[in-house]
Amino acid sequence: MHSPPPVPRRYAPADGRLRLLIVSASMGAGHDTVAGELARRARAQGHDAQTVDLLRLLPHGLGSGLRLFYQSSVRHFPRVYAGLYRALLRPGPRHRPSGLPLARLAGRRLTGLAERTGADVVVPVFHLAAQLTGHLRDRGLLRSPSAVFMTDFAVHRQWLHSGNDLYLCLTDDAARDVRRSIPVPVESTGPVVAPAFFAPADGAARWRRRFEEHAPGRPPVVLSAGAWGAASELDGTAALLVDGGFLPVVLCGRNDRLRARLAGLPGAFVPGWVTDMPGLLRAARVLVDNAAGQTAVQALACGTPVVGYRPLPGHGAEGVRRMAALGLSETAGDSAALLRALRRLSADGVHRERRIACGRELFHGDALALVTALAGTRLA
Numbered sequence: 001m002h003s004p005p006p007v008p009r010r011y012a013p014a015d016g017r018l019r020l021l022i023v024s025a026s027m028g029a030g031h032d033t034v035a036g037e038l039a040r041r042a043r044a045q046g047h048d049a050q051t052v053d054l055l056r057l058l059p060h061g062l063g064s065g066l067r068l069f070y071q072s073s074v075r076h077f078p079r080v081y082a083g084l085y086r087a088l089l090r091p092g093p094r095h096r097p098s099g100l101p102l103a104r105l106a107g108r109r110l111t112g113l114a115e116r117t118g119a120d121v122v123v124p125v126f127h128l129a130a131q132l133t134g135h136l137r138d139r140g141l142l143r144s145p146s147a148v149f150m151t152d153f154a155v156h157r158q159w160l161h162s163g164n165d166l167y168l169c170l171t172d173d174a175a176r177d178v179r180r181s182i183p184v185p186v187e188s189t190g191p192v193v194a195p196a197f198f199a200p201a202d203g204a205a206r207w208r209r210r211f212e213e214h215a216p217g218r219p220p221v222v223l224s225a226g227a228w229g230a231a232s233e234l235d236g237t238a239a240l241l242v243d244g245g246f247l248p249v250v251l252c253g254r255n256d257r258l259r260a261r262l263a264g265l266p267g268a269f270v271p272g273w274v275t276d277m278p279g280l281l282r283a284a285r286v287l288v289d290n291a292a293g294q295t296a297v298q299a300l301a302c303g304t305p306v307v308g309y310r311p312l313p314g315h316g317a318e319g320v321r322r323m324a325a326l327g328l329s330e331t332a333g334d335s336a337a338l339l340r341a342l343r344r345l346s347a348d349g350v351h352r353e354r355r356i357a358c359g360r361e362l363f364h365g366d367a368l369a370l371v372t373a374l375a376g377t378r379l380a
Contacts, residue, residue, distance in 0.1 A: 018042075018375045020049040021119035021144070023110070023133070025126035027055075027067060029227035029253075030294035034125045034151055037192050041368045050117055054129045057106035057113075066102075074230045075255075078313045085156075085314030099158045103132035111142055119144045121375035125151055127158040134161025147371045149192065150174060153292050153326075154318035155181070166374050168367050170297075173326060189365030191294075196278040197301035198363075203279025211247055211283065214269050218247040219285040219346040222304075224295045229255020231290055232310040235262055237338075242267035244339045246346070249284060251295075278302060285346035288338070289329070292319025300328065300359030305345040305352060307331065309338050327358045 020042050024035035032051075039049035055063025073081040110132060114122055122144045124130040130150075136142035138161070145165040152159070153170055155177040162182040168189050169175040175188040211220040221241055225231035229252040241248040242265070250270045252259040263270045274280055277298060281287065287299040290311045299306050306329035308320035324331040330345070332338035344351050 016046070018047045018120045018372055019118050020047060020121055020123060020371065020375070021114055021117055022049060022051045022123045022125060023054050023129040024051055025054045025129065027070060027126070028293070031126045031151060033294050034149065034192050035123075037194050038123060038125070038149070038368060038371070040194075041192075042372075045368070045372075047372065048117075050119075052110075052113060054103075054106055054110075054124075054126055054132070057109040058102070059105055059109075062102070062105065071228055071230075074312055075228065078232065082313035098131070099128050100131045100135055100161075103128045104135060107132060107136055107141065111136060114142060114144050121371055122146045123149060123371055124164075125149045127152075127156070130159050130164060131161050134163035136163070137165065138163030145374050145377065147374050149367055149371075150178075151191075151294070152315055152319055153322040154315060156315055156318070157181075166370065168370060171322075171326060171362070173322070187365065187370055189367040189370065190363040191297040191301075192367055193294075193298055193301045193363070194278075197281070197298050199278075201276075201278040201282045201302075203276040204282040207276075207279050207283035211249070211269065215247040215267060218245060219342075220247045220249050220269070220283060221342055221346065222249045222251060222281065222284045222287045222299075224251045224287060224289055224291075225253055225255065225258065226291055226293065226295065227253040229253035229258045230312060231258075232312075234258065235265060237288065237310065237335075238262060238265055238268045240335050240338070241342070244342070246342060249280070286342055288342075289320070291316040292323050292329075296323065296329070297362070300362055303356045303360065305329070305355040306359070307338065307341045307345065328362060329359075330355070 022035045022038055024031045035051045039051050042049035122133055124133050130148040133146035137146055147166040148164050149168045150159055155174050160182050162184055164184055167178050167184055167186045170191050172188045175186045178186045225234055238248040238250050248268045250262050250268055281299050281302040281304045284304055287304050287306045288309050289296045289306050296306050308329055308331040311317040311320040323329040330341045332341050
């Protein structure tokens with residue numbers, strides 16, 4: 001294990017106030033949502049917290065190019081992304097290329113920002129950021145300890161670098177995978193989700209009225225395509241749900257072309273960009289998910305059962321399978337299986353309640369408490 005370098009006393013916080021630097025990435029909305037919630041919690045406890053987009057730290061527009069390439073691959077060329085996942089990210093004994101050379105291009109800017117802000121801890125919530133902080137800590141170039149918060153259910157190799165000081169995982173299962181791979185302290189904390197997803201949502205009643213006005217008597221089922229509106233045959237799935245007696249509530253993210261196409265589908269409800277996700281998810285009976293990302297964990301927090309269907313390639317498919325294997329959700333391999341799962345989970349009863357209870361057990365830890373405890377060790 002590496003030894004952290006001496007820390008100048010000028011960084012010591014007054015009255016216990018700590019400085020957090022949270023490193024996210026604008027790849028969809030999930031990483032930024034987690035970063036924002038960690039920052040909100042830290043500020044509520046009297047600490048300072050700043051978030052930074054790793055893609056903005058990369059020089060020469062590389063971050064924008066990387067985001068555009070990933071977005072285009074997932075939306076339009078899923079087989080390409082599946083191949084990249086197998087080559088670069090999927091775990092296994094065979095040597096694979098690392099994302100570190102790309103991440104290192106942001107190294108000087110990140111260390112400079114950590115020095116200027118006096119960060120007591122750096123918290124990567126994106127895999128390339130974790131590669132970078134691990135490398136910088138290993139080389140003694142980053143004074144602040146690094147606590148990686150992994151946002152994926154399935155651990156892929158680009159998250160892992162033994163130079164980091166602490167890993168925080170969504171599940172015990174993921175934590176075991178990390179421990180088997182690198183000799184770093186690991187804790188399981190569950191997801192980081194805003195409190196509104198656990199509390200009764202005032203907006204749920206308004207959503208229910210809208211659903212009932214649109215399609216009386218039909219159980220509302222959310223179809224999520226994420227912030228980028230990336231999904232396979234979403235219109236076909238929505239039509240299947242209409243024929244099966246459900247109201248598909250189709251979330252197209254910021255994909256205006258997809259929204260315009262689906263808005264004309266008879267029987268579907270296609271809102272614009274949704275700002276009241278707690279209300280919407282509480283008003284829905286089931287979420288049909290394709291990524292095992294932030295929308296899925298928000299649904300679990302709301303008590304809305306999740307079914308994985310037509311998952312995105314790569315880590316989306318791995319995460320959907322892992323969620324189901326842990327009993328947090330169900331998966332459907334074809335249209336008939338999807339309708340059977342939706343009928344089971346949309347109806348009140350033991351099956352639905354069991355899924356809801358299992359999902360809520362996922363939220364058992366306090367990631368911020370472990371982050372601030374690690375920051376405190378810097379001052380010891």
